[in-house]
Amino acid sequence: MVATPPTQAPRMPQTAPDLAELRRSPINPNHWYAVARSTEVTDQSVGVTLWKQAIVLFRDQDGAIQALEDRCPHRQVLLSHGEVVDGELECIYHGWRFNPEGQCSHVPYLGEKQKLPTCTIRRYPVREQQGFIWVFPGDPERLVAEGVEPLDLPEWEHLNYIATVSIIDVEAHYSFLIENLMDMYHGRLHDDLQAWANPVLADLSESPSCVDVHYNAESYYRIDKIWSVSQLFFPALRQLHPEDLYVSYPYPNWVSTLGQDFKICCLFCPVSPTHTRAFLIHFTSLQAFHRLHKLPVAFRRWIKNSLFGAAQKMLDGLVAQDVLMLEQEQQAYLSNPQRKGPELNRAVMAVQRLIQSQASTSPEMR
Numbered sequence: 001m002v003a004t005p006p007t008q009a010p011r012m013p014q015t016a017p018d019l020a021e022l023r024r025s026p027i028n029p030n031h032w033y034a035v036a037r038s039t040e041v042t043d044q045s046v047g048v049t050l051w052k053q054a055i056v057l058f059r060d061q062d063g064a065i066q067a068l069e070d071r072c073p074h075r076q077v078l079l080s081h082g083e084v085v086d087g088e089l090e091c092i093y094h095g096w097r098f099n100p101e102g103q104c105s106h107v108p109y110l111g112e113k114q115k116l117p118t119c120t121i122r123r124y125p126v127r128e129q130q131g132f133i134w135v136f137p138g139d140p141e142r143l144v145a146e147g148v149e150p151l152d153l154p155e156w157e158h159l160n161y162i163a164t165v166s167i168i169d170v171e172a173h174y175s176f177l178i179e180n181l182m183d184m185y186h187g188r189l190h191d192d193l194q195a196w197a198n199p200v201l202a203d204l205s206e207s208p209s210c211v212d213v214h215y216n217a218e219s220y221y222r223i224d225k226i227w228s229v230s231q232l233f234f235p236a237l238r239q240l241h242p243e244d245l246y247v248s249y250p251y252p253n254w255v256s257t258l259g260q261d262f263k264i265c266c267l268f269c270p271v272s273p274t275h276t277r278a279f280l281i282h283f284t285s286l287q288a289f290h291r292l293h294k295l296p297v298a299f300r301r302w303i304k305n306s307l308f309g310a311a312q313k314m315l316d317g318l319v320a321q322d323v324l325m326l327e328q329e330q331q332a333y334l335s336n337p338q339r340k341g342p343e344l345n346r347a348v349m350a351v352q353r354l355i356q357s358q359a360s361t362s363p364e365m366r
Helices: 140-146 174-182 185-190 224-230 297-306 312-335 347-361
Strands: 031-036 046-050 053-059 064-068 083-087 089-090 103-105 125-131 132-135 159-172 196-207 211-221 241-248 253-260 260-270 277-287
Touching: 031 046, 031 053, 031 260, 046 260, 064 125, 064 132, 089 103, 089 253, 159 174, 159 312, 174 253, 174 260, 174 312, 174 347, 185 196, 185 312, 196 241, 196 253, 196 347, 211 347, 241 347, 277 312
Parallel strands: none
Antiparallel strands: 031 132, 046 053, 053 064, 083 089, 125 132, 159 277, 196 211, 211 241, 241 253, 253 260, 260 277
């Protein structure tokens, strides 16, 4: 289930990307984007930003998640600074209230002969799925007609997978982040934290919506041999064995698998041309423990919940190392947008083509 080879797809045109244009590329809005974890939105509102759009998340009276434009049409202040009252948003400034449809439903000082303002704010398609809140910022008609779905994360609820989540918050364009994730040749940076080495690009396929890459790599860690984790701290003890490493860019997110033991996903929430947030999710598979499925379900769920975040230190460390590099890349671009270095990794060039292809459908590019 974890490591699956990339599917064959039509080859994309091998055009050279315009890097100056790439670093300004907008998102394709006709996709679902993870903007928050479910646990972040409780009884009060939460403000998020998805590609320059301020959005407020809250729960209605039934506990269902709702997403509206984060703007009170009265004085243009943020609704997320207010409160949730009876499943509606109440502006902190004058107390105007808005229902889940984005309509003004209450003004506390409305006169007897006055009518409620007819102002309406934008309502976003929103979905709560597998631990995350997803927003669709594009054309609602395309959402229905094309049946667009968020990235599936079956491991989130599967009892044989232990999850860890790290937040990436980087002052850089999202293209820098996805290039970093698809480029397995920067392992030198993570030598003290990652469990694999010596990648060689073996296969690559491109389609209008995805880039799939297979690296032949080596690993020293096996989940069913817990002692092998000691090799992370003592490089001289490392005993490498061949391991398949698959990385994919199913736009706009990222998925990677190492053998049968590990899967990592990155859910992108681009904030602006120079700011990206993302959720990096590490799944450790317990499938190698063949007798685990015979244990009571309640006990297995307890194990899963108790071990949530078990890889936090490792994952946060990887993120910190990458963020430092990505922000340097962004600053270098801003100081000289025309400067570009040679790129030798075909996976990075394929990702750049996909970003520009997807961005070309954005209203910003018309």
